[in-house]
Amino acid sequence: MIIVTGAAGFIGSCLISKLNEENFNFIIAVDDFSKIEKAQNLEGKKIQERVERSAFFEWLDQNYYEVEFIFHIGARTDTTEFDRDVLEELNVRYSQQIWQKCIDYQIPLVYASSAATYGLGELGYDDNESQIPQLKPLNPYGESKNDFDIWALQQEKKPFFWAGLKFFNVYGPNEYHKGRMASVIFHAYNQVKASGKMRLFRSHHPDFKDGEQMRDFVYVKDLLEVCSFLMHHRRNSGIYNLGSGKARTFKDLAINTFTSMGLEPNIDFVDTPADIRDKYQYFTQANMNKLRSIGYTKPFHTLEEGVKDYVQNYLSKEAYY
Numbered sequence: 001m002i003i004v005t006g007a008a009g010f011i012g013s014c015l016i017s018k019l020n021e022e023n024f025n026f027i028i029a030v031d032d033f034s035k036i037e038k039a040q041n042l043e044g045k046k047i048q049e050r051v052e053r054s055a056f057f058e059w060l061d062q063n064y065y066e067v068e069f070i071f072h073i074g075a076r077t078d079t080t081e082f083d084r085d086v087l088e089e090l091n092v093r094y095s096q097q098i099w100q101k102c103i104d105y106q107i108p109l110v111y112a113s114s115a116a117t118y119g120l121g122e123l124g125y126d127d128n129e130s131q132i133p134q135l136k137p138l139n140p141y142g143e144s145k146n147d148f149d150i151w152a153l154q155q156e157k158k159p160f161f162w163a164g165l166k167f168f169n170v171y172g173p174n175e176y177h178k179g180r181m182a183s184v185i186f187h188a189y190n191q192v193k194a195s196g197k198m199r200l201f202r203s204h205h206p207d208f209k210d211g212e213q214m215r216d217f218v219y220v221k222d223l224l225e226v227c228s229f230l231m232h233h234r235r236n237s238g239i240y241n242l243g244s245g246k247a248r249t250f251k252d253l254a255i256n257t258f259t260s261m262g263l264e265p266n267i268d269f270v271d272t273p274a275d276i277r278d279k280y281q282y283f284t285q286a287n288m289n290k291l292r293s294i295g296y297t298k299p300f301h302t303l304e305e306g307v308k309d310y311v312q313n314y315l316s317k318e319a320y321y
Helices: 010-021 036-042 053-066 084-104 129-134 140-154 176-181 184-195 220-233 250-260 289-293 303-313
Strands: 002-005 027-031 049-052 069-072 109-114 162-167 169-171 198-201 217-219 238-242 267-270
Touching: 002 010, 002 053, 010 027, 010 036, 010 220, 027 053, 036 176, 049 053, 053 084, 069 084, 069 220, 084 109, 084 140, 109 140, 109 220, 129 140, 129 238, 140 162, 140 238, 162 220, 169 184, 169 220, 169 303, 184 198, 184 250, 184 303, 198 250, 217 220, 217 303, 220 303, 238 289, 250 267, 250 303
Parallel strands: 002 027, 002 069, 027 049, 069 109, 109 162, 162 238, 169 217, 198 267
Antiparallel strands: none
């Protein structure tokens, strides 16, 4: 029996598909199931039971002896959320409770952290645990994720195996419900489909030309492979980067979206909104050596491969994974 929190969301629902593919069908899906826009993410998946987020700990106290693994993917992921109480409750305290239950009941744990913890990358993008207390996230969401990472590292008692994964810019199927918070590729596809062109933010940094701001875009299917690896590996606890390890420009992303749609690129540039301009990241790139050092050997999708699969097999067909 495997628990996935955030089960109805983008990454959680994809993870359930991956687990089903590996013949793990006794899945406990934990989420706030009142959000009907996410319902299709779980259609057709093999799930043993759905447990409301608010009832989860009571459920776990009664069923812990059957649980083999917990993937804690659920969180308030809106980077524009400024209600610190909501973020503290969902991203910190809820995670702390899961951590404690995993100690009490001897359950291994993988949880979602975020590259938002790195802020402007003043200290680089190395998953060096000694630097985590010095990181300066740019928004309350990033702060909440970093607060939990710091707390986890400080604990004398830990689950017998645990891993925090700093997700970089994840894209892929099952993000139809995310609206403004969906990946740039999702928005690019829909812009091009509607208007035949795409808008990118102009650069306001002297070292970067328009469209050459860079991000580490990671295809969700690569993330799922890493989760599966850690579930079987169960050694080398710690906090790990999870990106592609290769920064690419937004212009590359746009061109690949057009190409995957069989169209010639047509790109306009607009000013970065003033309210986010001073907090805008111009470069992120995960150092992936730490994950590689514990035995993870699979290659990651290139941006070309990931965008093509996403556009042609999911977005153009409005299909789910």
